[in-house]
Amino acid sequence: MTDQPIHSDSPSRTGRGAPGERPRLSADELAALQLVRLRWTLRHAYDNVPFYRRRFDEAGVRPEDCRSLSDLAGFPHTTKDDLRRNHPYGMLAVPPTDLRRIHASSGTTGVPTVIGYTRRDLDMWAEVVARSLRAAGARPGQRAHIAYGYGLFTGGLGAHHGAELLGCTVIPASGGMSARQVRLIRDLRPEIVLATPSYLLTLLDEFDRQGVDPRDAGLLTGVLGAEPWTEGMRAEIEGRSGLTAVDIYGLSEIIGPGVAQEFPEAVGALHVWEDHFYPEVLDPGGTPVAPGERGELAITTLTREAMPLIRYRTGDLSALTPGAGVPFRRMARITGRTDDLLILRGVNLYPTQVEELVLRTRGLSPHFVLELTREARLDQLTIRAEAVSGLAADRWPAVGGELSDLVRGELGLRVGVEVVAPGTLERSSGKARRVLDNRETTGPA
Numbered sequence: 001m002t003d004q005p006i007h008s009d010s011p012s013r014t015g016r017g018a019p020g021e022r023p024r025l026s027a028d029e030l031a032a033l034q035l036v037r038l039r040w041t042l043r044h045a046y047d048n049v050p051f052y053r054r055r056f057d058e059a060g061v062r063p064e065d066c067r068s069l070s071d072l073a074g075f076p077h078t079t080k081d082d083l084r085r086n087h088p089y090g091m092l093a094v095p096p097t098d099l100r101r102i103h104a105s106s107g108t109t110g111v112p113t114v115i116g117y118t119r120r121d122l123d124m125w126a127e128v129v130a131r132s133l134r135a136a137g138a139r140p141g142q143r144a145h146i147a148y149g150y151g152l153f154t155g156g157l158g159a160h161h162g163a164e165l166l167g168c169t170v171i172p173a174s175g176g177m178s179a180r181q182v183r184l185i186r187d188l189r190p191e192i193v194l195a196t197p198s199y200l201l202t203l204l205d206e207f208d209r210q211g212v213d214p215r216d217a218g219l220l221t222g223v224l225g226a227e228p229w230t231e232g233m234r235a236e237i238e239g240r241s242g243l244t245a246v247d248i249y250g251l252s253e254i255i256g257p258g259v260a261q262e263f264p265e266a267v268g269a270l271h272v273w274e275d276h277f278y279p280e281v282l283d284p285g286g287t288p289v290a291p292g293e294r295g296e297l298a299i300t301t302l303t304r305e306a307m308p309l310i311r312y313r314t315g316d317l318s319a320l321t322p323g324a325g326v327p328f329r330r331m332a333r334i335t336g337r338t339d340d341l342l343i344l345r346g347v348n349l350y351p352t353q354v355e356e357l358v359l360r361t362r363g364l365s366p367h368f369v370l371e372l373t374r375e376a377r378l379d380q381l382t383i384r385a386e387a388v389s390g391l392a393a394d395r396w397p398a399v400g401g402e403l404s405d406l407v408r409g410e411l412g413l414r415v416g417v418e419v420v421a422p423g424t425l426e427r428s429s430g431k432a433r434r435v436l437d438n439r440e441t442t443g444p445a
Helices: 027-048 050-059 069-074 080-085 119-136 154-166 178-188 197-210 231-241 351-360 393-411
Strands: 101-105 113-117 143-146 169-171 192-195 221-225 244-251 256-263 266-272 277-282 295-301 312-318 330-332 342-344 347-349 364-375 378-387 416-420 435-437
Touching (some): 027 050, 027 069, 027 295, 143 154, 154 256, 192 197, 197 364, 231 351, 231 364, 351 364, 351 393, 378 393, 393 416
Parallel strands (some): 143 169
Antiparallel strands (some): 101 113, 256 266, 277 295, 364 378
16 A cells, blocks of 8 residues: 555644644645645555556556646546445455445445545544534534434534534434424533534424524524525524524535535635645536636545545535635535436526525425426426415415416426425435425326
């Protein structure tokens, strides 16, 4: 195996201080560190992962061809299908006996994406999560209520070890059992809550059901991630809870949560921890786009030992802009995924676009689903949205009509809208399921 990477525990290179503190680097120092780590990663992958050796050889590139950061554009991409085709251990750059943990993403195609971690990988992961939490406003000694799921999903354990490293007291609530979670929050009074935004809304609904004002629970900060969410969702959460809601970004294939973090003083985009993860934004053909232009986010790991990934196409849609007061670039908040795109009668549509309009419609709660059906060989979309508590049922058709008009005016689509009673739609303790595709069962293709 090749030499170990230069990790963040090298004070001479990263200026590392206490756990969770951002490294003190100038833009030039960051670029120099990235190049050292990138060259190590390319060599580590080429020497130890047959998949990458084959891919590099097919593309006519070698690790030593990377002499500058811009040279990375000449190296091949990696996709989730590549990970699935090499299931379970084919993407490892270390022997399986060197692993200290395995996580896996959901296997929607029947084959999960298996992710391995060495001890140093786990230490790095805890460090970037601690850094994210500190940037979000968390401090040692505070209590962190973690409502991400534990287990093969990376959210719970990733947040857990980062919060402990920062010096927080962790409340490992996991997902589900919302009534008990609200009781824990009321009794233990954590300052920080970590959850998906849709599940935090479920918890806020449970506060309402119990007749308790969540603004009296002592929560200061919500660190929310694992699914796209909008500014309207932020306003809904902050208005009901009194906390400051910020976005955290990650994905299991790269490491888990902690790849990028939104700062409360610089909302609207997330700073990428570029000393560990090198981001690019690509057009559909895989070519890097200009700064500020939206496209598919691709990430190259710079310090992963067990499973280095080169130009991994995340499927997430974002853009890169300069950092705010730090050398790390900012990525625009994820508006959707390439595989979330719905094409309805020639119009491109993302669920987050509908979410914005639902939240703008007085009388509707943030809970909704999109149901796709097929009638007479034409795709149809029905938005099923919950009324707010207390809205008289005879008002539901008018409210649905308002949303239908908004969708037609803003998105150019005629859709059906069905307003349903509060609590009707299924709640998830993890990522919200926004799209129900029933086209195969409702009509011929």
